[in-house]
Amino acid sequence: MAQKSGKQTTLYQQVQAAIADMIESHRLKPGEALPSEKELENKYGVSRITVRRALEELERSGRVVRSKGKSARVAQPFQAHARTRLDDDFMMMLDLVRGTQAQILLFEWQLPDEELQNLLELETREPVLRVDRLRKANGRPTLHTTAYVPASIGVKFDRAELANSTMIEQLAQTGIIPIQVDQYMSAVPCKEEIAAHLEVEVNSPIFQIQRLVRSDTDQIIQSLVISFRGDSFTYHLSAMFKQDSEEVEFASKPVFDQIGSMHSSLAKD
Template structure:
């Protein structure tokens, strides 16, 4: 049994967390390694399940561990860091890092625009828009889900093969008359929803990086409204140089 100092002013869960952190930082545990189970850590340190869970939860929220339902807890791989100042798309960035990019189209259909979508695209409430729901993959693992909304007239021009081969800009820039001119982004930290747990293999409430983006054409027309949600333990978004 490994010892924790019960006379220390440092809480037991913090001492356990520091031990786990040392295993990661020293390379004893490598990225994607399965770490000991909660029961094994309880036995190893002689502490309660509550103490173990708090230490693990802290490291999960710091992006150092990943908990997968039914599989266990793993050392997180290094986060991908992407910047809007980088002129490469995220797909190009992944290729440069020897990461295999990919997409999985989950659903695409015409729907009525919600107030948020209609406002972003400068359309009437409940106007007909095309919704595309896709998973973004890295080395065949889902790291994010994208839900894009396009005005009806833009949707009819889409090359369906482009949806499977690249990001939003890939299929928009296939249209000469719809070449993007500018975009706005809103970035915020949110908690994983039921849909995130289903598609991104996360626990409910896990950290999510949400990016909301609107793209305008050269003619000043809004041509896409995108809501992208990325695993907070796999992705960072860098602002500035």
């Protein structure tokens, strides 16, 4: 298998990193079975011994669980589920960037690989727009975002305007209405390409949000990954049951050096 530039790694470490990346990006979901050892051999062009060493390391790190005679599975993390009104969700996203300065790192049309094509539910391998941005607060990097949008959506974006507004704000001006968001939040090791922008060590812990946004026509209009410096981001959540109601009132506060606040009402799950 091809090796990334930079620090030398062994074959099993490369396989381990590739599988870990699929888990962290939720291409392999909690509880889902990994490909068989034979399939992993063929996919990465390595020996059975190499595959088993990679799986051993993934098990040791808590990413997968293995049992005799069965395929390894992605470990089930502790999970909390909540439902929120969409207008509250987008207010939160606006609060996250309020008071920050945006720098466009990449604004580029790309042909998606099979995984991205499936994620965006594209019927054909059409170009997608990728936009990478870095946001700073008081001159200090706080978060990095990578967004992919399909061609029919990407043509509506203006690079210069994205430095001063969010994609969702620009879409709203064109009449495209987001109606559903699926979101994962987790702590992950920082990848090399993001670490350089956030000015942190490679593999140091960062907080990451992965979002998939759908329109009122059920089209996926955005895949977004937000990576926060671990020492710049705090998410404060308090909750109170409403009297005579099935709802729980939540007040949450994402903080970048005391920047931003939000309030949301979530249904009891």
